[in-house]
Amino acid sequence: MGDKEFERPQGTEIVYERPKSLTDVVTHYCPGCTHGIAHRLVAEVLDELDARERAVLVAPVGCSVLAYNYFNLDTQQAAHGRAPAVATGIKRVLPDRVVFTYQGDGDLAAIGTAEIVHAAVRGERITVIFINNAIFGMTGGQMAPTTLLGQETTTSPKPTGRLAERAGYPIRVCEMLSQLDGAAYVARGSLSSPQNIAKAKRHIRKAFQAQLEGHGLGIVELLSSCNVGWKMSPVDALKWIDSHMVPVFPLGVFKDWSAAGVEAARLADSGVAAG
Amino acid sequence: MKGNEALAEAAVRAGCRFFFGYPITPQNEIPEYMSRRLPEVGGTFIQAESELAAINMVYGAAGAGARAMTSSSSPGVSLKQEGISYMAAAELPGVVVNMVRGGPGLGGIQPAQSDYYQATRGGGHGDYRTIVFGPATVQEGVDVMSKAFELADKYRTPVVILGDGMMGQMMEPVSLPEPLELAKVPLKPWATTGAKGRRPNVINSLFLDAEECEKHNLALQAKYDAIQATEQMAEIAFPGSDWFVVAYGTTARICREAIQEARAQGLSVGMVRPITLWPFPVNAFEKVVERAKGFLTVEMSLGQMVDDVRLAVNGRCPVRFFGRTGGMVPSDEEVLAEIEKMVEGRTR
Numbered sequence: 001m002g003d004k005e006f007e008r009p010q011g012t013e014i015v016y017e018r019p020k021s022l023t024d025v026v027t028h029y030c031p032g033c034t035h036g037i038a039h040r041l042v043a044e045v046l047d048e049l050d051a052r053e054r055a056v057l058v059a060p061v062g063c064s065v066l067a068y069n070y071f072n073l074d075t076q077q078a079a080h081g082r083a084p085a086v087a088t089g090i091k092r093v094l095p096d097r098v099v100f101t102y103q104g105d106g107d108l109a110a111i112g113t114a115e116i117v118h119a120a121v122r123g124e125r126i127t128v129i130f131i132n133n134a135i136f137g138m139t140g141g142q143m144a145p146t147t148l149l150g151q152e153t154t155t156s157p158k159p160t161g162r163l164a165e166r167a168g169y170p171i172r173v174c175e176m177l178s179q180l181d182g183a184a185y186v187a188r189g190s191l192s193s194p195q196n197i198a199k200a201k202r203h204i205r206k207a208f209q210a211q212l213e214g215h216g217l218g219i220v221e222l223l224s225s226c227n228v229g230w231k232m233s234p235v236d237a238l239k240w241i242d243s244h245m246v247p248v249f250p251l252g253v254f255k256d257w258s259a260a261g262v263e264a265a266r267l268a269d270s271g272v273a274a275g
Numbered sequence: 276m277k278g279n280e281a282l283a284e285a286a287v288r289a290g291c292r293f294f295f296g297y298p299i300t301p302q303n304e305i306p307e308y309m310s311r312r313l314p315e316v317g318g319t320f321i322q323a324e325s326e327l328a329a330i331n332m333v334y335g336a337a338g339a340g341a342r343a344m345t346s347s348s349s350p351g352v353s354l355k356q357e358g359i360s361y362m363a364a365a366e367l368p369g370v371v372v373n374m375v376r377g378g379p380g381l382g383g384i385q386p387a388q389s390d391y392y393q394a395t396r397g398g399g400h401g402d403y404r405t406i407v408f409g410p411a412t413v414q415e416g417v418d419v420m421s422k423a424f425e426l427a428d429k430y431r432t433p434v435v436i437l438g439d440g441m442m443g444q445m446m447e448p449v450s451l452p453e454p455l456e457l458a459k460v461p462l463k464p465w466a467t468t469g470a471k472g473r474r475p476n477v478i479n480s481l482f483l484d485a486e487e488c489e490k491h492n493l494a495l496q497a498k499y500d501a502i503q504a505t506e507q508m509a510e511i512a513f514p515g516s517d518w519f520v521v522a523y524g525t526t527a528r529i530c531r532e533a534i535q536e537a538r539a540q541g542l543s544v545g546m547v548r549p550i551t552l553w554p555f556p557v558n559a560f561e562k563v564v565e566r567a568k569g570f571l572t573v574e575m576s577l578g579q580m581v582d583d584v585r586l587a588v589n590g591r592c593p594v595r596f597f598g599r600t601g602g603m604v605p606s607d608e609e610v611l612a613e614i615e616k617m618v619e620g621r622t623r
Contacts, residue, residue, distance in 0.1 A: 053471035058335070068477045074467035076338045077479040079361050082331035085323070089335025089343065090467065092319045093293060097469050115331070118324035 019043035021052045023072045032227040032234025034191040035063060035131065039070055041201045042102070042129055045208055046073075055098040056090050058083040060112075062104035063137040081112025084119035087126045098211060100127040106136045109145040109171050116177070116219075123182025123216035127207045130173060130219055133226040134245060141229040145171045148248055153229070170248055174221050178254035184216030185209075186255040190223040192241040196251070203253070215257040223249055278413040279304035279443040281451075282372060282436070283312065285420035286344055288454040291370070292318035293343035295332035297325055297351060300384045301440035302374035305346040326351040330358030330371070337367040338478045340466030342424050346372035348440070349390050350381060352398075359433050360399030363495070364480030368427035370420070371405075372436045374443040377602035385602025386440035388524060391579035394435045395553040402492045404499050406434040406506065407552040409523035413447040419550070421452055426506060428461060430498055437552060439575065441525045441604065502554055509549050509556035513538070514563055516545030518618055521584050522573045523549045526605065530573050533610035542618055552580065560587040569593040571617050573610055576600055593617075 008014065018024060021043035029035045046052050052073065059067040061080035068075035078086040083101035091099040108116050108130050119126065135153055136142040143156040148170055149163070156162040162170075178186040185207050189200030200222055207218030223245045227237035276284070283305045286294075294313055296306040310320045323329035329345045336343035347355060352373045362369055375390045377383040394407045406426055410416040416438060423434040467476050482488035512534065522530040527548045537544045547563065547570075549556045569592050572581040581596045588594050597613040599605045 054469035056339070056467045056469060065481060068475075068479060072470070072475060074470045074475050075477045075479075076335060076467050077365070077477070077481055078334070079331060079357055082327065082334075082358070085328040085331035086335035086338070088321065088328075089293070089295065089332035089337070090339040091335075092321065092332075093336045093339035093341040093343075094468060114324050115328055118328065121324075122321070 019047045021046040021055070021072055023070055025069060027070055028066060029063065030228045032225065032237060033063070034133075034222075034224040037191050037197060038129065038131060038222050038224065039067070041197065041204050042100070043071065045201065045205045046098070048205070049098070049208060049212065051098040051208070054096065055100070056094070058087045058090070058099070058101040060101065060103040060107040062107050064102055064104060064131065065138065067102055081107050081110070082115055083107065083112065084115040084124070084126065084128065088119055088122070088124050091124060091126050095125070098127070098208065100129060100208070102129045103131065104137070105130070105132045105134065105144045105146040109173050116173070117180070120177050120180045120183040120217045120219070123184070125211045125214055126217055127211045128217065128219040129204065130221040131224045132173070132221050132249065133224040133229070134170070135226050135229040137226045137229050143167060146249070148244060172249060174219070174254045177219060182216050183219065183255055184257040185218035187219075187253045188221040188223065188249060188251050190241055190246065190251055191225070192223065192238045206256070210257060221249070223251075276413065276446065276449050277304055277443075278416060278438065278445050278447070279374065280308045281413045281449045282416050282420055282438070283308035284451060285417040286370065286424070287312055287316060287318070288452050289421040289424040290342045290455045290457055290460050291344050291424065292316065292457075293333075293336040293341050294318070294320050295323050295329040295336070295343070295345050297323050297329050297347065299348045299351045301376060301443050302346050302348045302372065304443070305372060326354035327357060330355040333369045334358055334362055334365070334367055337362065337369045338365070338467050340463045340468060342368075342428070342460065344370040344372070346374070348374045348376045349378045349387070352390060352393070356393070356399035359405060360397070360401050360403065361480050362433045363397070363403035363405060364401060364491075365478045366431040367433070367478065368424075368431050369433045370423045370427055370436065371433060372438065375437060375439045377600065383602040384440060386442075386525060386604060387575045387600065387602055388439060388526060389576040389579065389600060390437065391552065391574070391576060394437050395555070395583070403495060404553055406430070406432060406502060406554070407437055408434070409437045409549060409552045410442070411524055411527045411548065413442065413445060414449045415550070416442060417449050417451060421455070428463075430502060432498065437524070439525050440602075506551060507554045507556040507558050508551040509547060509559035511545065511547055511559055511562060513545030516563075517543040517566070517568045518545070518614070519563060519567055519570045520544065520546045520573060520610070520614065521549070521570050521580070522546070523552060523580065526573055526575055529605055529607050530610050532607035533614060536607065536611050537614045542614065544614055544618075549580070555583045555587065557587045560584075564588055564591050567592050569595065569617050571595045571597060571613055573605060573613070574598045575604060
């Protein structure tokens with residue numbers, strides 16, 4: 001943000017700066033966490049779409065509960081899981097604004113399952129950024145609905161980790177929502193590498209376009225790391241996304257209102273992820 | 276008009292353009308009416324996937340600056356408590372109609388007043404109150420609807436209209452107010468409409484720092500104190516009486532019959548009828564308590580408002596209770612018998 005004036009040496013040009021849609025503060029996120037990347041991607045897309053001044057963020061409950069401090073946007077803080085319902089209320093009152101939710105896997109895929117499913121059923125013109133890091137980070141590392149089989153968390157402990165017989169299976173949100181007629185754009189990206197981050201940004205942009213052009217709900221699931229919750233180094237955590245999460249949560253575009261090329265895009269993404 | 280439909284039309288005339296609800300008996304005529312009426316005035320009706328979603332849609336719409344409401348009946352209103360607590364904390368206006376039915380649990384679909392505690396004590400978690408109206412007639416329901424939206428905006432707080440199944444289903448002639456011009460609704464500079472040319476607005480109920488949270492609660496309390504000081508509403512019938520019946524809503528109408536019969540017998544009986552249940556109209560009690568010999572509280576519950584009557588009377592004379600519950604409605608004969616017992620000083 002432009003609060004602090006930066007004296008630029010003559011003859012130089014700024015090629016990289018903080019997006020206007022982000023505030024100039026230090027976040028509370030743990031070192032190694034990918035929330036910062038996700039925030040930046042969303043902010044860059046909003047800047048590029050010139051949408052900052054008509055954007056309304058709905059913040060969740062979870063690690064990104066304080067997102068209203070980091071996004072330089074009008075924000076409503078929602079109850080746990082209810083962000084899509086809150087976003088529905090906002091969008092119906094202000095149909096020309098850009099309304100989006102930013103939710104984690106506990107918020108969206110556990111307590112808020114009904115809200116996200118029915119927002120998609122209604123084809124709400126909202127955008128959903130879904131952070132899947134396979135764990136409840138904020139509360140200290142409990143099992144999430146997206147926790148992998150065998151993954152150890154504080155509520156799916158050693159020696160078995162998550163056991164299907166006791167705790168069921170990880171939920172694939174994109175595959176589920178792509179079945180709904182009201183979902184216009186459904187894609188899963190990953191924040192594990194620069195290539196995947198670039199691709200994730202394209203998904204995010206498209207999910208906002210689905211809203212701006214009035215096609216329906218757009219959702220991007222971002223496979224994200226929680227190195228602290230996973231008890232790994234940040235680098236190992238990024239590797240773990242590729243080695244463990246991607247096989248369960250394949251990357252790609254599951255639904256695209258501009259249907260042509262969906263299959264091609266999915267295959268291309270899967271190919272890159274597998275390679 | 277049928278009570279439910281009259282309330283719905285009154286809401287539209289009070290500037291409500293956004294309704295979010297979920298079917299439950301005995302209030303279905305409200306969402307049904309809104310689903311056909313709101314599109315006529317450029318509004319939006321959504322049948323939500325649950326009461327939880329409905330109240331959170333109200334949260335979003337209210338935060339975006341609109342006059343929004345939801346309606347339900349007891350089990351559904353329990354689900355809405357999460358959102359009501361968040362709205363109170365985030366200081367969002369909105370109106371919630373509860374056409375109360377017998378409980379607990381799934382209960383029944385007949386009229387009751389057993390959600391009094393839930394409505395007047397906040398209902399959800401945390402230190403908060405909601406303004407609660409307990410209208411006695413369809414006309415009064417219509418009248419308090421405008422007031423409900425006005426106070427919700429004025430104090431930025433959720434307002435509950437506590438009806439009962441009988442009021443919702445009853446047909447009575449009503450005179451409806453002229454529709455409010457939307458341009459006359461005061462602007463809401465705090466609403467999240469997009470941070471254009473200003474700093475971002477944040478609607479929030481999170482205060483991780485305990486000192487900050489206490490400060491926020493104290494600010495809310497100051498608002499509640501102001502509401503208690505200025506917004507009490509009650510009707511006193513026969514203020515010079517020796518004895519008083521206390522009742523609200525449909526029960527008050529039954530008690531009115533019983534009081535007329537008692538007075539015809541020469542008994543000096545009046546009535547204190549709270550119209551706002553929170554703030555509880557303690558001022559009305561002050562007007563009659565010094566010379567009163569006793570109060571009889573009648574409710575369609577096993578005794579909830581009677582606690583507030585006891586607090587208002589504060590030991591200055593006896594307070595008795597009579598109630599029916601589970602959807603049973605007290606008869607005027609039953610109330611008259613209780614009045615006679617009170618006057619004669621009998622315990623049974």
